[in-house]
Amino acid sequence: MTQAADLYQDIILHHSRAPRHFGQLEQHSHHIKADNPLCGDSYELFLQIDDQGIIRNATFQGAGCAISKASTSLMLDAIIGKSIQEAEELFIHFQRLVKEPGSPESQDESMGKLAAFSGVWKFPSRVKCAILSWHAMHDVLHHN
Amino acid sequence: MTQAADLYQDIILHHSRAPRHFGQLEQHSHHIKADNPLCGDSYELFLQIDDQGIIRNATFQGAGCAISKASTSLMLDAIIGKSIQEAEELFIHFQRLVKEPGSPESQDESMGKLAAFSGVWKFPSRVKCAILSWHAMHDVLHHN
Amino acid sequence: MNTTLPAKHVFPALQQKIKGHNLIWLDSASTTLKPQPVIDAVYQYYAQCSANVHRSVHTPGEEATAAYEGSRETARQFLHAKSTTEIIFTAGTTDGINLLATSLSRGMLQAGDAILITQLEHHANIVPWQMLRDHHGIELRVAPISDKGDIDLEAFQAMLTPNVKLVAFSALSNAIGTVLPIKEMIQMAHRIGAWTLIDAAQAVATMPMDVQELDCDFLVCSGHKMFGPTGIGILYGRETLLEKLPPARTGGDMIKSVTFEKTTFNDLPAKFEAGTPNIAGAIGLAAAINFLATVPFHDIQKHESALVASAQEKLAEIPGLRFIGTPRQQMAIVSFLIDNVHPHDAGSLFDDDGIAIRAGHHCAQPLMQHFQVPATIRLSFSLYNEENDIIKVVDSMKRIIEVFA
């Protein structure tokens, strides 16, 4: 896979056209901005984290490229119901998946649908798109 | 003549070893500094110009390379007894002589010993040495 | 399209294959490809002469100095400056504007003075003036543009109050291709005694710039956007002004004498060039200017105008396509958006077909804010582009739209 067309796997296209968890979350504990002024990608994330540190619910809104939108949508899919620590671990795995050629994560079935991003490393300028919302989430969880 | 050795004609070497009009002139109407900090050439010129605008006497002191020293010595030789206007004209001719290939001045017998500088244009970095004191003199006469 | 245009093979970069396709370079507004004579000139300097300038008595040093100062004369002729003392070599347009801003801030501009720019400036012609605003109390005014992307000359005029000391604007917008009425704007600025700075970064490869005819006070451009090397640019300044301006950067070569107590600065243009300059860059830039001189600007403009017109016509047929910027006079550049296709995604997919376009804000975020878009797809044309490039773009675009349909 070195054609960019392969980057746009069905699952990515699907989530970019019809993102899940899209919209504002009235009841949230965290409101996060994820901006990449360079591309014009700009999202707001809403997380509802409970006292036990479990991410109960999450939504996002905003605009950006297909990669960043699908990545945000799939990220929320993946972290809802998880603990902060589990989300943080997933962040580390996802980062490796999109940045490193032949990462263990690209073989790891537990990555689920996130595996769709396993070819992003071949397009360095798009890595930022894939990881934008993840970084924003991490920044907040990390300082939690 | 493209060898620098040819630049150092006997007359130049002679005037650089034993410059004429060397020393301070007690009675002077003009005291001029000619500095080229880039090479470290540094001279003081003393001119005695009378009411009729005739350069009655002139001397110089200071240190610098053979080209600049000989040029200063020969310049004073050439302008003593001349009028300001004649000295200014000579400046223009000398400038052409040292800057322009095949200038009319290089064929002009009236340039006298100054003809020794007719090859300087081939050594652009040395043109400044040959013309240093001339420029300083011109600056003063011009504003006279 | 035009026989005076150089053959494409003069640009070795066009020989390369991108993902199996011949490269189609539609990103000249970012940087132009380099013709062989420019590449060779840089090579020659490093391989043969490769000495430092200005302070040597040896032959390689005299040759390097002659080549470097000869490049200055070439640049002078190119911009029609009166004298080589008015040609300062910089590292590029951004560097030239920063140099000028620093120098102006050292006593030439006072708190309460104003600088007027336009809404379509590149960040390079915005942020350095914001620094003067923030650090020196200079007011920064922005002349608005219309929905089509034209300068609003009435508003511009109204902003030209007596405390405006400098008016700085692009000759050609890098984001949407607007050609500004710079001669008129310069005259308007001069009427209130303001200095004028032309950002000619985009213009120089497309339109002749005659500083005497324009009567501008300053002009900046970049080598790499006019077929020349990176790391080199020109700051033109009117001699009488440059004489008054204090140096912005200091060090070797720009001084006459140094003691620890006091330094005497050198004459123009050395006063503004501190340290060992980009000698290879200047020599390559001169080669680029000589290359440009082989193609009349009239032919370049005819060629690029035809490409712009053709692109506008063919792209207009694509459903969901919207042009960003439709100014009265548009040159070399076409910017647009497509429903449901983000510019960055389009950019990646164009690349699959060997087509290099630009997706982004083109370092003109305030202009993007004006159009209320985060980014555009930008095609920029140069003399090596051809009609066929546009046909390929349209084909590719249709394929891309399908991906996201």
Next chain:
Amino acid sequence: MNTTLPAKHVFPALQQKIKGHNLIWLDSASTTLKPQPVIDAVYQYYAQCSANVHRSVHTPGEEATAAYEGSRETARQFLHAKSTTEIIFTAGTTDGINLLATSLSRGMLQAGDAILITQLEHHANIVPWQMLRDHHGIELRVAPISDKGDIDLEAFQAMLTPNVKLVAFSALSNAIGTVLPIKEMIQMAHRIGAWTLIDAAQAVATMPMDVQELDCDFLVCSGHKMFGPTGIGILYGRETLLEKLPPARTGGDMIKSVTFEKTTFNDLPAKFEAGTPNIAGAIGLAAAINFLATVPFHDIQKHESALVASAQEKLAEIPGLRFIGTPRQQMAIVSFLIDNVHPHDAGSLFDDDGIAIRAGHHCAQPLMQHFQVPATIRLSFSLYNEENDIIKVVDSMKRIIEVFA
């Protein structure tokens, strides 16, 4: 002399004839000759990739970005910096010092603070600090050197009072070859909490520079003095300091977002690199570093020390010759004067024999004033010089002396 040294034919400039003679380049302190791999790297960029960096999604742009950022990593390794965020590409040493001075002047230094330099600095490490003195009320102190050309460490220590905020000095004097005890000086400066800037312009091609081992806060050098291109240099800065420093130049690439009201600056190192950088320069510099990596510094120093020792020995026999600068540790450079022969005249006549030396003040006028000479004849050695060069210099020198006898 040493088998690990590169063959002379790697330097194409050495193939040229000067007035019928093979070029003998003894002016490396001014600028070094370029090895073929450096020339080729620059050529390749222009011929193949030739795209702009950082903002493209197309393949040439990604390649250019990878090459440019890869060069930063190469530079990081070369200087042993912790992180590439600490490596700022500049236009050269002078540019790096000016950039730092401008940044420091924006709030990091206050009137009454002092900067300490030494008496043997290059103008590039004097005049920018004089500007801070003249425009911002910073005190400028100068640590004296001995008659031999060594730093007077006692006086240096005495000048390190608590208001000294920055201590800036050369690692290797370009005029007389003094090797300064920089590690000791850095420790002394740090004891009073001052920052340290190393001017490594001359040192980098001769001595390993390990910023972590030295523990310096800033370091500057130039590409063209280390076998690399013109128009490129490095400013190393300790990350914690660079984080605090405001940007010195502004424009594209160094910003995160721009509105007319407010601009947010980018992260390191972009914060300090405004506009299109010298991409070819950075790539060529990395090639130069890779070239240098093929020759152990130990071998370079052994080679150059042998040449210095040989030159000192042979020149000492010439009647009327006087060395300027005879420091404890001397590297790569020998400066001298000859009775009745002005350095410039010598320079012109050396050129007749194809020998390129430098005559002048070497942009170190205050040092010349210390020795009370207007100029010197300077031989500077690099890895392509050989014993035979010195023999030729001595022969030539004798001939020159006769001319003026």
